[in-house]
Amino acid sequence: MAPKIVSFRKRFPKRQEIVTLFLVCVFPTHVWSLIAFLREIPSYVMRLDIGEIAGVFAYTQSFILFETFLILLCVIALACLLPRQLILDRFVSQGAILVLVTSFWVIPVHYQERIVSKLSLNVTNYLIFIFILALTYMVSMFGLSIILRRYPRFESGFQSFVDRLVVLSAIYGLLDLASLFIVIYRNIINTLP
């Protein structure tokens, strides 16, 4: 039994790498949710007070924190399950490409209804649109992964980009902590008669 555990641990990324990739995952999820929240502020101001707006923000950010953890878990699971040279050997940079490219390509999926109505797409054209979306996603994902392996300068440049991103994401981490505190506080207060 013991040798199997050791073998599994070898396939597991290092703690520092996990923390770095978590902070990378924080960036797209939190920026997207903040944009969505800020877009709704005018309607919230019409009907909610400051405390209630803070409550909506806190629930939103807590959920996004959970979503970020799930994304991280998925990448870790892939790193553990796939051959190690695919993700594990370059866990942070390859994981960051996976997360950032996927997040970027999900955006048109969210806008698909508007795109379909704007371009008046019929079913066939809609399927072509989805196919092009999937194809460009695969091409960018594999293309960037190959470039990462072939060109060390790209890898070091990407690594320094990730390092800067991580500093920014740490701020969102603080917001998440405050949000969790507000959610717990609101739910304790509301249990009181």
Next chain:
Amino acid sequence: MKDGHHLNQPKIINRRDFLKALGVIPFAFTKWDTPKSSATPSPRNTSLPNVLILVFDALTARNMSLYGYPRATTPNLEKYVQKATVFHRHYASGNFTTSGTASLLTGVYPWTHHALHLHGQPLERFADNNLFSLLQDSYFTFSYTHNPMVYILLQQFRNHIAQLKKISDLCLISDSSADQWLNLDYKIAYDAELLLLRNGYHPPASLLLSLIDWTNRVYQNLSLMQEYKDIFPRSLPNYLDEEPPSFLYFTLEQAIDWLQAQIQTCPKPFLGYVHFLPPHGPYTTRKEFGKLFCDNWKPIAKPESFFTEGYSQEFLDEQRRYYDQSIAYIDAEFGRLYDFMQSNGLADNTYLIITSDHGEMFERGIFTHITAALYEPIIHIPLIIFQPGQQNRENVYSPTNAVDMLPTLLTIANKPIPNWCNGQVLPMTQGQSSHSNRCVYSIEAKENPKNAPLRKSTVTQVKENYKLIYYMGYQGCPYRFELFDLASDPEELVNLYAPGNPISSAMENELISQLAEANQPFR
């Protein structure tokens, strides 16, 4: 050495610890019970009759055959009202659920309670000044609704409701975490849930999980459609807050079954407030009702409103037919409930009140009720009261309003009417009516901030046979009046408003003065 070696060993959870940890897993599957209310039990006056208020969301009196509609949408009600009081000129206080229901529950107009927005709540002072708080020491209070907007209101009053059921308790599917897990902070959690997963026109705030949620809803929709296609061919009744597919499916039958058991077993006397979603859109009905009204009947052609949404009359007529079918569906379910109450003797000791929160519109290029144009189909709602022991049908033709419900119920419970209440006691016969000179109001003010005077809104004033509509602050329509004589022109086709007209001037002055008075505390 041994200790040092032990410290350097990687920490591996042993089998015993793992089994201990497994013990906490059942807690993850524990469901929170329906929150217990802090409504204090007190000795109740058992001689009082029960009160059961049934609200059918978006039910306009204009489409009920009971009120003269050419299609036979309410045959059961027509049969049973031979022993009830029918109010022929009853008005909603608002044009959508939040404002209309808040007025019914607080006895004040929207310009006083200021629940002016979708998902809004009245001002904080009404948390302890409402139907439930004023009657909780006389009745066992319970409530249920399918509609999240009503549930947000009921959450504000929950300290005075002995039994407030969750929405999901009577649903086939209700995928709302706010309802199931964060029930005690429902209003805020529901807003966050909408933002995260179902943000309507704008993409949701959750980048990836919202797509999984959407896929799940599509799957649920398809599997429910498959399962119930023989009974509900146009889909099950459901609630659409933003865009399809819905997250909440139910059947009216299930809610009526629960209500039958509830009124039989709950402590007496009870005050029940049950707010059903049908016939609110999407107008889905059981198969047998889907065949009704495939006739060539057409409503009277009306000019497009200033607030037209551009819907073609063909589309509106088709939607009207579906809506009429939904009314026939709720009428049949009401018949089932009333038969049950009669067979169990409950009808002999219960005030049964049938009403709505607002109406629905299929004309002038406008569809449903989210509009600034407060024509009769939007605000003329049914009110039928079955009194214990009543043997004859009574008809009341004087104007009444949803704000009258609270003072009427207080009178039934022999309680004083608070001075902040805008309503008056409903006349139970036309002879009792002292309302003939009274003005009643309906207000739409969704685009005003909650804690500010109304500057952009529509206010209607009904007095005797006349109805004045005042539009103010809208783009391209800063100030506009319309005056109709509802006795000679019930379809509101001829605008009688003229600045020099004495009726126009008198009604205009009265409306402006009432509005200024209502706005005063917010200046």
